[in-house]
Amino acid sequence: MSVVDIRDLNVTFATDGGDVRAVDGVSLSVDAGEVLAIVGESGSGKSVTAKTILRLLPETATSSGAVVLTGKDVLSLSPADLRRTRGEDVAMVFQEPSTALNPVYTVGWQIAEGLRAHGRMSRREARTKAIDILRTVGIPDPERRVDYYPHQFSGGQKQRVVIAMALVLRPSLIVADEPTTALDVTVQAEILDLLRSLRDDFGTAIVLITHNMGVVADLADRVAVMYQGKLVEQADARTLFAAPQHEYTKRLLAAVPKLGEGPARAAARAAERTGEREDVVVARNLVIEYPGRLGRKGFRAVDDVSFSIARGEVLGLVGESGSGKTTIGRAIAGLTRVTGGSLSVLGTELLGARYRDLAPLRPEIGFVFQDPATSFNPLLTIADNVAEPLVVHSRAESAQDARARVDELLEAVQLPRHFGDRFPHELSGGQRQRASLARAIALSPTLLIADEPTSALDVSVQARVLELFAELQRDLGFAALFISHDLAVVDLLADRIAVLYAGRLVEEGTGAEVLGAPKHDYTKRLLASLPVPDPVAQAERRLELARLGGRSTS
Amino acid sequence: MAARRPVLSRLPVVHQLRQSVGLQRGMLVTGVVIIGMFLLVALLAPLLAPYGFAQLRDEDGAFGAQQPPSSEHLLGTTVGGYDVLSRVIWGTRTALLVIVVAVAMSLFVGVILGVVSGYLGGWLDRILVVVADAVYAFPSLLLAIVVAIVISGGQSSVFGGVLAAAISITVVFIPQYFRVIRAETVRIKSEAFVEAARVIGASTPRILFKHVLRNATRTLPLLFTLNASEAILTLAGLGFLGFGIEPTSGAEWGFDLNRAIGDVTSGIWWTSVFPGLAIVLVVLGMTLVGESLNDLADPRLRARRRADNTPPPAGDPVSVVPGGANSPTTSLQDELPNPGEVRA
Incomplete structure (x- = not known):
């Protein structure tokens, strides 16, 4: 039985540079107790797709198609129904736990806030529930910690609290948007363990958005690959990693750096x-x-x-x-x-x-x-920026004077010469980082x-x-x-x-x-925590990490 | 995106005009039109005004005091016997002069102090911040009065009066520019490109003016317009209290309002309404432009057209970075065919 069913979803954003189609004809479904990972690079529309499940899109977006969540079409719900659906049927875990929590309230209050928004409940009842849920997500000593403020928790624990908030109404679906990207690799392994136990113990369906193929291999049952707003491939995790079909998936997997080379x-x-x-x-x-x-x-x-x-x-x-x-x-x-x-x-x-x-x-x-x-x-243009060290150290009179050398440098980092006339924001991240290399080697x-x-x-x-x-x-x-x-x-x-x-x-x-x-324990733990982009090998590594006692204090 | 936009569309207000839609555009256009008319009137005052600002009589004899609007004097005459219309029109010149001098001076001093103080930090920064806060805490009109007395002994010629008003306004405004630029500088100081300049070994003045200052001036047009309207109000306040410009040396709305106090109770409305209206209009125009620039500069406040959810024309690869018009993002995209087939 599918928990959420996305049918032919289109999302378009109005931007200063004209309309941008972020999601183009995507159809997906997630079953109960299943982890679906949506992968793709930045701008592929993976986050937008997931946020549509909660209808969390900015005003500049228009969407068409259907998102059927436990029998209701989220896209056409009334505001009151939508509010009821959020939290009860579907909840979200955000990327940055330190900004997802309100710093001036205790975590207990914030968990209770979600409970009170969905039905009457006494203060005492809400508190008991909050303590229960904190224990479920592995916060030690929850009776005391329920009254702590967010800054009193470490990054990994904050993410646990965020997950607790998402979980407290027992939604059938949790959308996790890069839940471990802001965390260290050893903490990441623990959060992934927690998400896995949610699936196994409560049968919660999880939509996991990530760009990290190691995380996908570790947690996902099924993988959907998005590229330029379109769904290019969908398969269960083992099949996808073992035999990727689409050209883009193959390149994506080949690009992941692997240990041991x-x-x-x-x-x-x-x-x-x-x-x-x-x-x-x-x-x-x-x-x-x-x-x-x-x-x-x-x-x-x-x-x-x-x-x-x-x-x-x-x-x-x-x-x-x-x-x-x-x-x-x-x-x-x-x-x-x-x-x-x-x-x-x-x-x-x-x-x-x-x-x-x-x-x-x-x-x-x-x-x-x-x-x-x-x-x-x-x-400043890229050329002026790259010429800056040359000018400062009097190797050239002015940026124009240094242009010949700048062109050489740009070629050395495999950027076309005419990119020198562009402004930094007109380059992509990778191009900019190459220009940054050019500037670093200028002298x-x-x-x-x-x-x-x-x-x-x-x-x-x-x-x-x-x-x-x-x-x-x-x-x-x-x-x-x-x-x-x-x-x-x-x-x-x-x-x-x-x-x-x-x-x-x-x-x-x-x-x-x-x-x-x-030799050092920490290095061993670091190595074992690093998820590898291969579901079979990763399952073995997970056992290895458990043997090492990778669960640290966070 | 083209490598460079044409110069015209990169000018502050012109660029925002193109960017805006709906109500925000209406506000901006109204403001720009009002300011444009204000500038035009100030420029063409000798042609537009029927009489001089200090003229009491023409060949037919004296105008007479408190004459109601007539074909001779379209807006009537004041208690002192001046033509109201002429004084309102000539008043634009005084207002413009004060704005230009005051804002130019406070801009120059405030920006330099802000950049240096924000970048260098340390004791200099602390002292400047304390001084700026002290000036800030002072009632601005009171401060302006003190400065006006110090500079001109309270009374003065047109240039003395304008300068006195301008300098007193400058003193009040310097802390505003100082604080805004300092805050921006402190933010920019920690940006990676400033650190990059330091690693390269650029000298401090070079970092300050080439890298920091140019990036810190984003909010200036906004502050400029808002301050300009405040400058008019301060000038009018000074004039109203009698510290402005003598009626024989220049037309000044605030002074005229002051003289019109007695008229109001006796039902003579034209002496107060028109100078007052002039002040309101100019301040409104400036504020409209300033506020719209503020809203447009912030992408969260900026209203946009709604997107139409129709597919883009085929063969036109659209960059799918919400909020940013990046050029084609990765090398992968250049090399791959458009994603078409979906494997289930």
Whole structure:
């Protein structure tokens, strides 16, 4: 019996640039106790499709077709009926748990709010129910925690609370829009476990929207692939991963980075490198503290970390959010003050250095930022932006003067020359990140710092940017610090991998050492938590993780 | 999307005019028309006004005080014997002059201070913020009166009067520009492209003016229009209280209103209604433009046409990024045929 039945759905948005058809003739159905994953890259219409089930579309959208949810067509419900349907028949779990909860109310109040909106209930009854549901989603000590405010929970627990809110009226369908994207990989595994238990224990149907093929392999029973607003393929998970039919699905799966390809490449690179090892960056007992507010102790982001990067070597820095990996990258680029230990970059000591002291260092360091959307001045053309380092370091009089070199650079990153005349917002994410690489290598730096350069990109685009990075590194021979939360990505590029946990370096070694035979417990857990895009292998890994006791305190 | 839009459509108001629909467009157009007429009248005052602003008599003799509207004096004459229509028309010049001088000065000073203070931070920032808050907390009209007295001793010629009014308004407005630009600067300072400029090694002035300032000026047209209307009100307030411009050296609506107080109770309506109407109209025009610019700048407040849910013409690949007109997003899209077949 199908819980929701979407028939020939069309959604069109009115935008400043004309009408945009976001969903085009999509038909889907989800059975009770089934997890349907909708996958696709950003802009494929997957989120819009799912939100239509709750009729959560902005005013600028018009839709046609039918969304039949337990016998009612959601698209033609009256506002009162719609309100009743939301929560009782279908509920939603959002991507960012920290913004989905109201910070000024206790979580108990927020859960009760949903209950009270759907029928009379005394305060005491609602509280009992809230405690029950918090226990169901695995919040320890729910009798006490029901009175906590959202900021008193960790990210993973907040997502559990959000799921509890969605679950409290026992809806037959839960729509989860990228429920684990904002979470660390170890926490992600726990949330996926929770969603799986909802399906198994309560028979709740789940529509899961994600771009992460590993998550799909871990949780989904059936997969629908969307591309440019159309449904291109639909199959059960094992079939889809084993034998994708549509050209797009095949490319999507091929683009997912997999663990275990790196060591061979790293070995090849190591063989090419000859001669004396010359260190470009040396950190000894590095400490970085952020000053606290008046009277409070500062926050120690990096604690007693030692590592080095040799000329022409790629060091991959892995860790969860808050582990201090970005802080280290920023410190090397002189964006964050070093507060203790020693950090020497190309022979210059950064402890106690001022902005001016770093001037001779600047042309030797390139930096690629995480979010390509904000790393370019939106009012300058791409050519002007890329020419900026050349102009600042007097290699060219003006941006026009530097145009020949800029064209060379754009070609080096495989962008057409005429893209130089465009403005940053006229490029896609992947194109912008390539332009960002062009700017970083403009002065032929000795050292390149890449701070999660692909985490904001779609999988297929990510694959091409990573390939380009590897190519440029081979041709230009710069040393690189590659920061990422994704082990598979780091594995692909890095000669050596360093694992950070809560500001400390827990493990360092070649890819084969760290990923092949991890010594530290945290590295083991990190590895086991990483979902692989293969349902069969992932099921085995899940057992492995359970054996490791992957359930941490969050 | 084309590589560059034509220059005309990138100008502040013209661009918004094209973007707007419905009621918002009506508001914006009304505002623009009122301001346009205001500017035109100010420019052509010598041609439009039947008499001079300080003229008391013509070849037929004195106008006479408090004459009702007639063919001689379309809007009547004031208690001082001036022609109301002429003073209303000449008043646009004074108003325009004050707006231009006041807003230009406060814009210049406020923006520079805001950018420097916001970017550098530290003790300079703290002192400036405290000073700005102190000025902010002061009743603006009282402050304007104090400044007017300091500058001109209370009475003055047309330029002295205009300058006194303009400078007093400037002092009141600088904190507004300062705060808005400072807030934008603090936000932009942490954006990745400013950090990118720092990593590149760009000098601080270069970062300030090339990267920060140009991106911080987004809200200025809005503030500009709203302040312009406030400037008129402050000027009128000053004039009404008697700190404005002498009637013989310039026409000023606020002063005329002040002189019309006695007339109101004796049923002489034309001396107060027309200068008052002029103030209301100009302020309304400015506010309409300012508010519509504000609404249009915010995509959440911007009204849009409804989409018609008909399929797009075949063979025209549409980028499906809600809210953003990105160019074709991925390389995959270039290489793949249009998705057609669905496998169930």
